[in-house]
Amino acid sequence: MAINSTQSLMTTWRKCLPAALLMGALVVVSHPLQAEALDQIAVVVNSEVVLYSEVQQRMQMLRASKANKNLAGADLTRAAVDELVTERLQAQYAKENGISVDDAMVDRAMESIARQNRMDMRTFQAALQKAGISMTALREQTRRKITADLLRKQIGGSKVAVSDREVNDLIASQSQKITAGERYRLQHILVTAPNGATIEQVNAARNKAEDLRKRVANGEDFSNVAKQFSDNNAANNGGDLGWQAADALPSSFVRALSLMQVNDISPVVRDQNGFHVLKLLEREGGKRALAAESRVRHILVSTQKYPPAEAKQKIDAIYQQLQTGAEFAQLAKANSDDPGSAARGGDLGWAKAGQMVAAFEQAMNTQALHTVSQPFQTQFGWHVLEVLERKQADQSADQIREKATSYLGGRKEEEQYKAWLQSLRNGAYIDYRMQGAAPNLQLK
Known part of the structure; x- marks a missing residue:
């Protein structure tokens, strides 16, 4: 060939x-x-x-x-x-x-x-x-x-296949470089299990920490949980550690923080003092990768389901209803041919750059907030959309994981090829x- x-x-x-x-x-x-x-x-x-x-x-x-x-x-x-x-x-x-x-x-x-x-x-x-x-x-x-x-x-x-464990291990090994120059405002929960504790005491402490992490991850107030159950000195302040420089924190904390975004809850972190749970309240310094994201809802009339002329007539009718005050979510539930978003009133959630097809992304990026776009066509059919929110999102963690995965995949391919x-x-x-x-x- x-x-x-x-x-x-x-x-x-x-x-x-x-x-x-x-x-x-x-x-x-x-x-x-x-x-x-x-x-x-x-x-x-x-x-x-x-x-x-x-x-x-x-x-x-x-x-x-x-x-x-x-x-x-x-x-x-x-x-x-x-x-x-x-x-x-x-x-x-x-x-x-x-x-x-x-x-x-x-x-x-x-x-x-x-x-x-x-x-x-x-x-x-x-x-x-x-x-x-x-x-x-x-x-x-x-x-x-x-x-x-x-x-x-x-x-x-x-x-070649690269596991999450391999990616995490590589990132952990480079966490000091990744977090160089960063400062964090943290909340903290500690369940003590110092050196010399029995296996039973260590296991009990680990189970307690995992349970506390689950509670705060599910929405329970971190400050209240820290005041009630944390063994550290900051418990009375809701576990607030204030601002901490990355190079002043334990390496176990830095490894977890290297992939966290603001408001994330860390996995349970183990060190010589016991088991820790961290919440990242704010971050500053260092080199962060920020990118625009938009929260969008849309209505799709599929050109695979309807003949082209009929699909265009239908989307025009929907657009006219929206212009005269019809409720977007109700029209999406009743008319959209995108079943996943239709059930949520057309809501697609937060969309990153490059996530949508070109014509959709162009409309998404140029449409004024809280206004409905004119009908436009993609390979899927005819759409109208509304941009509900825009923000600058921290995509550093995603980029770090992508780079680590690419590096490990390339190294494995090279080893395999040499063999x-x-x-x-x-x-x-x-x-x-x-x-x-x-x-x-x-x-x-």
């Missing part, structure tokens, strides 16, 4: 061969070798060969890369050979499984490399020729790099004929 070019793959290839690296390859001419040495076989990979000349060109490019500045001698040779062997194995696997990269995709990648070096293709080709680098060889190397990226996505892309490459090597015939080419260790 031929794979068409995509911007993401072009970006990946540019990472594989950054402009600075290629420029180094253009200006550093490889050491002269005897003609017979260039034609010798460095490695046999199944039924294909890697030549000395290929190894020398790859070593030249590695020397120009800052990431490999400490490589020299046998280590540089092994690194070059390792890359070439891996590319051959990947290309062989791709061919066997019907994965190919078309010439147009390679053309676009080569043009991108030339642009990064601030050259047009004619100048780029002349520079390669002057440096003794074959355009044909570079095109094939580019093709193999793109193929490797396609394989990486195919092998690891859809199989797959190692299995590919283990099943291959590889004959190292060039001195110093054989790896000392397994594939890194």
Whole structure:
């Protein structure tokens, strides 16, 4: 199956061969070798060969890369050979499984490399020729790099799973950085279980703390619960700890606060003094990610349920009723084809940027508060909407979780892909004929 070019793959290839690296390859001419040495076989990979000349060109490019500045001698040779062997194995696997990269995709990648070096293709080709680098060889190397990226996505892309526990653990490990410069106004409940308490005492304290947390999370007044049941000195003040800097709080508190928003109740936090429950009343300082949110209600007339002309007539009639004072919630319950929101009088709750389809979001963002929009169409049908509230919401916690999930997923994909490459090597015939080419260790 031929794979068409995509911007993401072009970006990946540019990472594989950054402009600075290629420029180094253009200006550093490889050491002269005897003609017979260039034609010798460095490695046999199944039924294909890697030549000395290929190894020398790859070593030249590695020397120009800052990431490999400490490589020299046998280590540089092994690194070059390792890359070439891996590319051959990947290309062989791709061919066997019907994965190919078309010439147009390679053309676009080569043009991108030339642009990064601030050259047009004619100048780029002349520079390669002057440096003794074959355009044909570079095109094939580019093709193999793109193929490797396609394989990486195919092998690891859809199989990794990241658990909430893994995300929470990563965030906890970085909580000091996440909360740097922040201050909090907190309420606090403590159920003591100091070091030296018996297992029975610890379990009883934990159960009590969980019960108290459940009560305040379900709406019971935090101050009253703290006054009645908390063991800390601030209990008489309803557990109010006042303003506290993040770097002055116990690390167990900071880990919980890193993902909390104002008015959130923390999970039960354990430390050497016992079990704690926190409520975040206010936050200031640090770097927070604020974004606009709108609370919206709407009425939908589906164009799948009604013919287009009839759907438009129906939404116009509903709009006219709203203009003459009809109650929005009642009309939504009686007429909306969005069953989830219709039961709530059309209420969709709070909507974040990017959560709604484009036409709906545009209407939502431009409509004045407490006014009804004119009918507008999306792929679902015809709508009217009313914006009930707008606010700047703290989305830091969501963004932190998204970044942590993406990081962990990428790391798992990389580990999985490396394991797959190692299995590919283990099943291959590889004959190292060039001195110093054989790896000392397994594939890194």
